[in-house]
Amino acid sequence: MRKLLVTGGAGFIGANFVRHLLHSDPQISVVTLDRLTYAGTQTSLHGLPPQRHHFVHGDICDAELVSKLLHDHALDTIVHFAAESHVDRSIAAPGEFVRTNVVGTYTLLEAARTAWLAPARRGESARFHHVSTDEVYGSLAPDAPPFSEATAYDPRSPYSASKAASDHLASAYHHTYGLPLTISNCSNNYGPYQFPEKLIPLLIVNALHGRELPIYGDGGQIRDWLYVEDHCRGIERVLRDGRPGQTYNIGGGNQWRNLDLCRRLCRMIDETFAADARLRERFPAAAAAQGGRTCDTIRFVADRPGHDRRYAIDAAKIRRELDFGPAADFDSGIRKTLEWYLDNDWGWRPLLSADYRRWLAQNYTARVK
Numbered sequence: 223m224r225k226l227l228v229t230g231g232a233g234f235i236g237a238n239f240v241r242h243l244l245h246s247d248p249q250i251s252v253v254t255l256d257r258l259t260y261a262g263t264q265t266s267l268h269g270l271p272p273q274r275h276h277f278v279h280g281d282i283c284d285a286e287l288v289s290k291l292l293h294d295h296a297l298d299t300i301v302h303f304a305a306e307s308h309v310d311r312s313i314a315a316p317g318e319f320v321r322t323n324v325v326g327t328y329t330l331l332e333a334a335r336t337a338w339l340a341p342a343r344r345g346e347s348a349r350f351h352h353v354s355t356d357e358v359y360g361s362l363a364p365d366a367p368p369f370s371e372a373t374a375y376d377p378r379s380p381y382s383a384s385k386a387a388s389d390h391l392a393s394a395y396h397h398t399y400g401l402p403l404t405i406s407n408c409s410n411n412y413g414p415y416q417f418p419e420k421l422i423p424l425l426i427v428n429a430l431h432g433r434e435l436p437i438y439g440d441g442g443q444i445r446d447w448l449y450v451e452d453h454c455r456g457i458e459r460v461l462r463d464g465r466p467g468q469t470y471n472i473g474g475g476n477q478w479r480n481l482d483l484c485r486r487l488c489r490m491i492d493e494t495f496a497a498d499a500r501l502r503e504r505f506p507a508a509a510a511a512q513g514g515r516t517c518d519t520i521r522f523v524a525d526r527p528g529h530d531r532r533y534a535i536d537a538a539k540i541r542r543e544l545d546f547g548p549a550a551d552f553d554s555g556i557r558k559t560l561e562w563y564l565d566n567d568w569g570w571r572p573l574l575s576a577d578y579r580r581w582l583a584q585n586y587t588a589r590v591k
């Protein structure tokens with residue numbers, strides 16, 4: 223693993239991964255390929271060393287471009303993050319999810335097969351790592367054991383169905399053609415650079431602007447939260463020592479009901495504002511800046527159609543085989559995340575585009591009707 227292609231590296235996890243890897247290993251160079259959809263911004267990649275990082279604005283569905291990059295940069299590793307990743311958007315408009323998540327993954331696999339499995343190249347080490355999600359396993363009953371790598375796939379949203387399809391294609395390329403490939407299925411991530419349409423950054427950004435905090439349904443859904451830096455470390459472990467053909471589940475062992483998580487975050491925002499007059503000046507519309515309680519701005523809204531009730535990951539395999547476990551506990555992770563959003567408006571304000579505002583307004587209005 224010396225020369226990597228990272229797809230979707232201008233998005234949330236991809237950007238954290240590129241930063242993590244360039245920081246942790248001076249031998250590595252990275253080409254980031256990103257289409258810069260509404261969810262991606264080069265701002266997330268600012269300050270990286272230009273001699274070791276090269277950004278390409280392009281589409282993973284562009285077979286010619288992908289093949290040219292593999293060839294011209296002599297890339298030996300692909301870490302594939304690029305995806306349409308938001309469940310609500312997949313319910314509203316599934317077509318783009320099939321295009322990017324299924325056809326895009328196929329395009330990358332085919333380019334890797336052609337570049338790396340040609341007779342002249344056989345024997346050289348290469349690796350394709352496909353980044354996937356725990357949502358492919360479906361929804362857990364309250365007392366069911368967490369998802370393991372042996373859990374049967376049962377995707378229930380257009381997003382998770384498209385990711386499941388991409389996992390099956392990836393697996394098939396290993397079994398049929400011998401492409402050296404690993405897959406990881408991870409639980410919900412949180413941390414810096416996340417687009418503020420996902421629960422945690424949406425709650426933070428809304429709270430800072432004094433907007434209501436929408437909780438879908440009864441707020442009793444459960445997610446297993448992992449700090450993004452830990453996900454990046456987990457992927458690095460799989461890249462370095464994971465066995466080709468294997469899937470590794472990565473999770474936080476950290477299950478929270480949405481409503482409890484939201485209340486925890488609200489309390490943290492109130493305490494932080496109470497201790498810092500400058501925050502009250504910078505975000506005057508926030509309830510916490512006006513002597514109110516952020517919790518009082520929670521609003522229960524219509525549920526997500528087909529909403530999965532509970533996700534939880536059994537991460538025993540990656541712990542046993544690769545000696546990997548998360549380092550951040552939830553309290554410190556969520557505090558670092560809040561601090562990042564408070565200190566780095568430049569990182570998320572540019573994302574609040576007209577498209578974002580339109581989406582937020584439509585999604586919210588549809589739910590409060």
Ligand code: NAD
Pocket residue numbers: 229230231232233234235236255256257258259260261262263280281282283302303304305306307308322326353354355356385407408409410411412416417
């Ligand atoms: P994100 O939406 O923040 O970023 C996706 C990135 O992919 C963006 O930069 C976007 O511009 C880019 N992209 C989209 N379509 C593209 C295309 N056709 N060609 C090139 N680039 C394109 O997503 P994320 O939350 O960082 O998720 C990254 C990956 O991790 C996804 O595959 C997702 O399924 C998986 N995952 C996410 C989570 C999570 O909690 N966010 C958890 C488990 C797995």
Ligand code: DAU
Pocket residue numbers: 307308309310354355356357408409410411419420421422424436437438439441443444445480526533
């Ligand atoms: O589990 C991994 C998955 O986690 C990833 O594969 C996805 O890419 C990622 O988006 C995430 O999916 P979720 O649907 O779990 O994340 P989201 O942040 O959209 O929602 C988290 C929970 O919070 C979910 O139960 C829906 C709920 N929710 C979400 C939003 C945006 C609300 O109650 N209110 C909201 O406004």
